[in-house]
Amino acid sequence: MDGETQEFFVSFVYAANAAEERKMLWEDLKAHQDSPMFRNKPWMVVGDFNEILKLEEHSLHEVHSVVMPGMRDFQELVQYCSLADMPFHGPLYTWCNKRDNGLICKKLDRVLVNAAWTTEYQQSYSVFEAGGCSDHLRCRIKIGADTIRPHKPFKFTNAVIHDTRFLPLVKEVWGATEPLYPSTSALYRFSKKLKALKPHLKQFSKDSLGDLVKKAKEAYTQLCKAQMATL
Template identity: 50%
Template structure:
């Protein structure tokens, strides 16, 4: 079974992340990847929906980037937030790490899920048969 897996460690700078999403969109529509199982995992350095930030609302434009590429978050176990500023008096938590999958990924690996460790210490992928 052929599938594609991409690993991301996105820039802290928003302008660079815009380029990242353009690259993802380009590859998603390329003949090499189109219609095949594709997983993209790692630290995207941004939250995609309003409920992924504990402190203030985010931009809905981010979630739109994912939907334009027909990608969805893979089901997961573990904490919702994968990053914290570790400031006891002013805590902020965000979901920055994620596993995104194409529609065809779930057709081939329907029982797959990711596991996030507390404290942002890694992402594990499980695809039981």
């Protein structure tokens, strides 16, 4: 990033399932650490590392308390690059196999930062939260100040066209506004007619189908609660 904010680097990773295949990624990250371009610059490494750093990051650590070679390789990488977990909110485990029998949860996803990042962005943190149908939690990273959210666009629900009241409503509203005729202002009047129709369609959709946005959010919230309870 340029300007008043110091330049920083972000590496997104998706590590292989096999420990031997992950070694190539670990070597690439070490090369980044040794690069003059990265030296003494804030650096964040985020993604699915497909490996844990500590035994307690496995839900069955009390049963399987053996440090595997892949875990040692990951620990050696983190030490070599002087990386540490960014402060985070949410469950310790970020992945589960979603099995009714033999459920296993692990912390496979994380945000690692170097000392330069911690110094420059002391207020940064990450949030791990349920993301829907995925077997991984999703991650949000907070670095700077809040931004203003843009205005949500109007969404037309196609299902309302099958309601017998739909076309009469459109005809009534369309006829109540200024008629269209060939002129330089025709497009402007056309847009005004569409804007006049929008609130009627929003209310019609809500009356016919209920609050679909609310229903979808409620269903999504229930799904996320179930995922968070599992993890």
